[in-house]
Structure formats: C-alpha cells, structure tokens
Amino acid sequence: MFRERLAQDAVRIQEQFDLVLSALDDIEVTRAMAYATQGGKRLRGFLVLESARLHGVDEAQAIWPAASIEALHAYSLVHDDLPCMDDDDLRRGRPTVHVKWDQGTAVLAGDALQALAFELCAHPNAGNAEIRAEMALTLAKASGAQGMVLGQALDIAAESAAEPLSLEAITRLQAGKTGALIEWSACAGARLVQADPEPLRQYARALGLAFQITDDILDVEGDAEKAGKRLQKDADAGKATFVSLLGLEAAKTRATDLVDQACTALEGYGSKAETLKDAARFVIARDS
Template sequence: MFQTRLKVCAAAVQAHFDTVLGRLDDLPVVQAMGHATNGGKRLRGFLVMETARLHDIPDATSIWAATAIESLHAYSLVHDDLPCMDDDDLRRGQPTVHKKWDEATAVLAGDALQTLSFELVTDPRAGTGEVRADLAQSLAIASGAQGMVLGQALDIAAETAKTPLTLNQITHLQQGKTGALIAWSAMAGARLAQADTTALRDYSHALGLAFQIADDVLDVEGDAETVGKATGKDADAGKATFVSLLGLDEAKRRANELVESASDALSVYGEDAEVLRQAAQFVVARKS
C-alpha cells in the first residue's frame, strides 16, 4: 500500500511542479529550479498528502502544501550542495545545480524555490485563510532559525569544533536539520483539517530521527551509485554521527525502536494509518 501511495503522491507533486514552473519564463534560473525539483522519493510531499487523507482532505487541496514542502526541501538541498557548505557534485544521481550551471544560478534557484514554497502554501486553493496562515507561519518556523537553518548552522559549526558533539547535541542538531521539515509535513494534514496535531507530532519526531539515523547508516554502508550522492563523507571529515557514537549495530537498533515508537503514536487512527506505519518501516529499510 505504501509504495503505491508514495508513487501516486510523487507523480502528483511532479505534475504540479511542471504546471507551476511551466508558467515561468524559460531562463537558466527556472531551468535550474526544474532540475532541482525533479525526482527524489517525495517522502515529505507524501506525508502531507497521506496525513491529509487521514483527515478526509482531498488530494486536490493537499497537493499545494505537498508541493510547497518539496519546493522548500529542494531549495535546502541546492544550497547545502554548494562549495561553501557540503560541496557535493551529485544529487539524486545527477549533477548538482552549481555543477550543471554555476554557483550564482544555484543561489538564485534556491532563493526562488524557497519563496515559491510560500506562494504555494498560501494559494487560495490550499485551504481557508486561517488554515493557510497557520501553514505558512508553521512552515517559516520549521524552515528558519528555529528549525532547519538552525540545524544546518549547528552542523557547520560542529565541523570545526574542538570536541565532537555528544549524542544529545547530535539529536538536537538533527531535529532541526532533518526533523523539522519532516515534522511539518506529517502534521500538515491535521493543520489542513484544523484538528489536533499531537499524535502526528509524536509520530513525526520519531520518524525524523529514524530517518537521520538511516542516513548515517547509508553514509557508511551505501554506495554512491545507489544512494545518488557521495558516501563516506562524514567519516572522512571526522564528523560525529549516530553511527560513530553508537556503533553501526546499535544505531540500527535505535532506528528500529524509533519506528516502533512512530507506529505506536498512530494508534488513535487505527487501521486508517497503516500506510503511515509502512512509511516508517520504509525509512529505515531504504537504500537511497
């Protein structure tokens, strides 16, 4: 069920990007935006649409928030790949934006994708005025200096720190860098329905941490061709990760525990949340 729904949501998000970006002038910056938003698992968009479905919100409504979070996620990757940050040549098996074009185009494409996310989430078709205001404000918090950007800043600072981060510090860092957007995505369905977000918040926090641990495992065990980007960079840089602090086996065990916690958090939804439970299992079993 999960794989089918993931593909449906991914196709819907891609079609929405094609429509939105197709209205813009055919310039290098727009081409770069299309390149950055093409492909990927679309897990965040799926979480928006599936949690919306859980609250009887149609895909035609949730697609706006789903595409918005994928646009914001794409912006973060474009900037993260730049030489001044992670300096990556590959993303999703393709040249990164600054390699395919240049650094200035990558910066501008990232900027445009970030603002596009707020244009999408505040579109009148995305929900009522109250809902759209809530989505926009919560997305700003999740993506800024209280969320993703904070996590990225802590990650950069850790690279030159005299002492490696502790487990608690890494957890705090990743709750921002990776977890904040995943949490926003998983709670979006409840926000669209103006319903209680507690269960989805608990689910998303466990899911986001499991996702990052799985990423750390992939950096050790994965190969670049399958993962779609360079691997082994954390160890080469001497960065503290869940794997370096816990060990490979313990990190995997911890990820599986988090999957169980994520699934337990969905108990209030009963069988209706089975696809989301399968999503949690996918997060730790994925190869890319």
C-alpha cells in the same frame, strides 16, 4: 500499498511542479528550479498527502502544501550542495545545480524555490485564510532559525568544534536539519482541517530521527550509485554521527525502536494509519 502510494504521490507532485513552473519565464534560473525539483523519493510530500487523506482532505487542496514542502526541500538541497556548504557535485545521481549551471544560478534558484514554497503554501486552493496563515507560519518556523537552518548552522559549527558532538547535541542538530520539515509535513493533514496535530507530531519526531540514523548507517554501508551522492563524507571529515557514537548495530537497534514509537503514536487512528506506519518501516529498510 505504501510503495505504490509513494510512487503515485511523487508523480502527482511532479505534475503540480510542471504546471506551476510552466507559468514562469523560460530562463536559466527557472530551468534550474525545474531541474532541482525533479526526482527524489518525495517522502515529505507524501507525508502531507497521506496525513491529509487520514483527515479526509481532498487532494486538490492537499497538493499545494505537498508541492510547497518539496519546493522548500529542493531549495535546501541546492544550497547545501554549494561549495561554501557541503561542496557536493552529485545529487540524485545527477550533477548538482551549481555544477550544471554555476554558483550564482544555484543561489538564485534556491532563493526562488524557497519563495515558491510559501507561495504554494498560501495559495487560495490550499484552504481558508486562517488555515493558510497557520500553514505558512509553521513552515517558516520549521525551515528557519528555529528549525532546518538552525540544524544546518549547528552542523557547520560542529566542523570546527574542538571536540566531536555528543549524542544529545547530534540529536538536537538533526531535529532541526532533518526532523523539522518531516514534522511539518506529517502534521499538515491535521492543520488543514484545524485538528490536533499532536499524535502526528510524535509520529514525525520519531520518524525523523530514525530517518537520520538510517542516513548515517547508509553513509557507512550504502552504495553510492543507489544513493546518487557521495558517501562517507562525515567519516572522512571526522564528524560525529549516530553510528560513530552508538556503533553500527546499536544505531540500527535505535532506529528500529524509533519506528516502533512512531507506529505507536498512530494507534488512535486505527487501520486508517497503516500506510503511515508502513512509511515509518520503509525509512529504516531503504537502501538510498
């Protein structure tokens, strides 16, 4: 059920992007935006849509924040791939935006995708004014200097630190860099009906950390062709990871424990949460 729903949601989100982006001028930067929003697992968008289904929210409403978080995630990848950041030439098995176009176009495409994320989140079809304001406010916090950007800044600082980061420091870094957007996505369904998001927040925090630990494991054991990107960058740079600090087997055990915690957080929803539980199990079973 989960894999089918993930695939169906990915198609639905792509359709939404096609609709929204087709209304823009056909110029290089909008072509780069469209390129950057293609492919990927769409896990964050899925979490929005599935948490919305959990709360009885119609897809016609939930698709707007689902596309919003995927636009914001795409912007983060475009900028993260730039030479001044991670300097990657491959993303999702294709040339990165700055390689296919140029750095200026990549910067502008990322900027435009970030703005588009908030435009989609605040769309009139996404809910009443109070709901849209709350969604936009929480997305700003999750994506900025209290969330994703904070995590990225800590990651950059770690590259020139005198000593490798501790386990506590890496956990804090990844709670921002990866976890903040996953948390926002999972909590979206509750916020769309102004319900308590706390169970979904607990689920997402465990899920997000398990996701990053699995990324570190795949960076060691993974297949670059399946991953669609260059692997072992952190090891080559001498950066501390969950694997380097815990060891490979202990990292796998920690990820499994976190998935158990994520599933436990959803017990109050009963059988309606089975697909979200399957999503947590998928996070540590994936090969890319």
